[in-house]
Amino acid sequence: MRERVAASGTVHWIGAGLSTGSGLAALCEAAGRVRLWHRTQQRAAEALDRLGLTGRAEPRRYTLDTLTAELAPGDVVVSMLPAPEHAPLLRACVGRRAHFACSSYVSDAVQEQVPAALGAGVVVLTEAGLDPGIDHLFAHDLVGRARAAIGDGTPASYRFTSYCGGVPAVPNDFRYRFSWAPLGVLNALRSPARYIEDGVETIAGRPWEATRAHLVDGETFEVYPNRDSVPFVEQYGLPAAWQARTFVRGTLRLGGWRRAWEAVFDELRAGDDARIAALAGELAAAHPTTDADRDRVVLAVSLAVHARDGGSWSGGHLLDLVGDEEESAMARCVSRPLALGVRHVLDGSLPPGLNRAAETQERSRQWLDELARDGVPFTLRVDDGPDGPDGA
Numbered sequence: 182m183r184e185r186v187a188a189s190g191t192v193h194w195i196g197a198g199l200s201t202g203s204g205l206a207a208l209c210e211a212a213g214r215v216r217l218w219h220r221t222q223q224r225a226a227e228a229l230d231r232l233g234l235t236g237r238a239e240p241r242r243y244t245l246d247t248l249t250a251e252l253a254p255g256d257v258v259v260s261m262l263p264a265p266e267h268a269p270l271l272r273a274c275v276g277r278r279a280h281f282a283c284s285s286y287v288s289d290a291v292q293e294q295v296p297a298a299l300g301a302g303v304v305v306l307t308e309a310g311l312d313p314g315i316d317h318l319f320a321h322d323l324v325g326r327a328r329a330a331i332g333d334g335t336p337a338s339y340r341f342t343s344y345c346g347g348v349p350a351v352p353n354d355f356r357y358r359f360s361w362a363p364l365g366v367l368n369a370l371r372s373p374a375r376y377i378e379d380g381v382e383t384i385a386g387r388p389w390e391a392t393r394a395h396l397v398d399g400e401t402f403e404v405y406p407n408r409d410s411v412p413f414v415e416q417y418g419l420p421a422a423w424q425a426r427t428f429v430r431g432t433l434r435l436g437g438w439r440r441a442w443e444a445v446f447d448e449l450r451a452g453d454d455a456r457i458a459a460l461a462g463e464l465a466a467a468h469p470t471t472d473a474d475r476d477r478v479v480l481a482v483s484l485a486v487h488a489r490d491g492g493s494w495s496g497g498h499l500l501d502l503v504g505d506e507e508e509s510a511m512a513r514c515v516s517r518p519l520a521l522g523v524r525h526v527l528d529g530s531l532p533p534g535l536n537r538a539a540e541t542q543e544r545s546r547q548w549l550d551e552l553a554r555d556g557v558p559f560t561l562r563v564d565d566g567p568d569g570p571d572g573a
Contacts, residue, residue: 183302185533186278188526189255193218195243195270196261197228199470200284200310202508204516207555208259209237211524216251218243245269252277257526259283259519263362267291275301280526284310284519286408287535299534308537309522311514312345312480315552316430317538318518318545319343319482319498319559320417325542326563327486330494333420337488338380340426341419342481344395344404346433347511350475350503356438358470363461369432371449371457374406376429382411388431389446392439397481398499403438406431416540423486433479470509477503478510480559496563517555521548 190213194205197219209215215238219225225240241247248270252258256279260270267283268290274281275297287307298305308314320343331337349358359366374388385391388405395404410430419425439446448460470476483497504510518538525531539545553559 183300183533185304185529186255186280186302188257188280188529189253190214190527191253191256192216192259192523192527193241193248193252193256194238194259194261195248197225198261199509200512200515201228201261202232202512202516203556204513204518204520205232205238206234207517207520208523209234211520211527212257215239216241218248245273249273249277252279254278256280257282257523259523260285263365264288265290268294271298271305274298275303278303280304280306282306282309282519282523282526284308284314284515286313287537292535295535302533304526304531304533304536306522306526306531306536309519310516310538311478311511311518312343314518314538315500315514315557315559316343316345316480316482317417318549318552319480319500320413320484321539321542321545322549322561323482323484323496323498324417324419325545326496327484327494328418328420331423331486331488331492334422335488335490335492337420337423337486337492338426339419339423339428339484339486341417341428341484342395342404343430344397344402344433344482345480346402346478348433348435348477348479349470350477350510352435352437353468354441355468356435356441358468358474358476359465363465364458367445367449367457367461367464369407370446371452372408374408374410374431376406376410376431377414377425378427378429380424380426387446387450389439389442389449392434394436395433395481397433397479398501401436402479403434403436404431405434416537433481475504476509476511477501478514480514494563496561498559498561500557500559502558514557517557518548518552521551521555 192212192215195218217225218241222242260283264285374385392405480500485495487493502510
């Protein structure tokens, strides 16, 4: 492994979609130079104007070849592009010995390049947005608190839930407005989910069919599992002596969502790719997030542990944020933790190789303190009762 490449101070932010928000402004303060790359230079300039950053970052027209030609050792590339485009970007970064950051899950294609990145002294920061990202910070903090209270070697059972969703601040009949790619929303619903329920690994082939009511701070939402929750038991450091009764990471929607989406589910059951792609466009046109709308992000993570000797611990983190005229809640919650991670790339505190938003309780608490100062508020509740603070 080479020594970590010293950060040059230059940040290349790729993409200016719905999740690009005030995190970019934070980097304009922290970095020596920031370049915003978009489909055209004009659109990049328009995005900078919209964000109030004209003159503070340089607009660029993005192509992978053009970006690669400008990369220097120690530069940081921040990808806001769709997940399949991360791997080619990372490959270019490794070749130029530039660092890489994104808010997405670690794909197989990205994982395959981690050894080369480590050998080149390059930092690869992933899962550093909202979900994944802040949810990891909440989880590591709760697990650390529970381990200190119960003890790693104490036989116990536990229930862990992590639910996140972007919803309309003012509910509509559809119980949703699209704040990211509609086809991505639909395809996520078509992907099976694996989780633990009643102590048994369970697979939901159609995740929405596992929807249930979930109480958060006195408000009833609907939640369902997504992706594969099971590997996060190990990632979050839950002790081997503890048995999972429930372990699920999933999506949160407004109450009434499943009923409002019945016609959509009928289309998903049919499974016609061309029709679902067309449906995505129809739904986006019918239920967009407009400048007059305000979005709301809710992230509720809770853990309840019951030891066989009768001891118990429960706690939960809750983030509940509404967007304003300057910035959507989603843009703030994705871009600010990502910018925080990039600042730690710039200051040299992240090692070369693969990094996620947090992988220890200590670092989670540090990042959470910094996010609270950066305008991403949240609450922590610790209870002695058996059900945890949000009814997990």
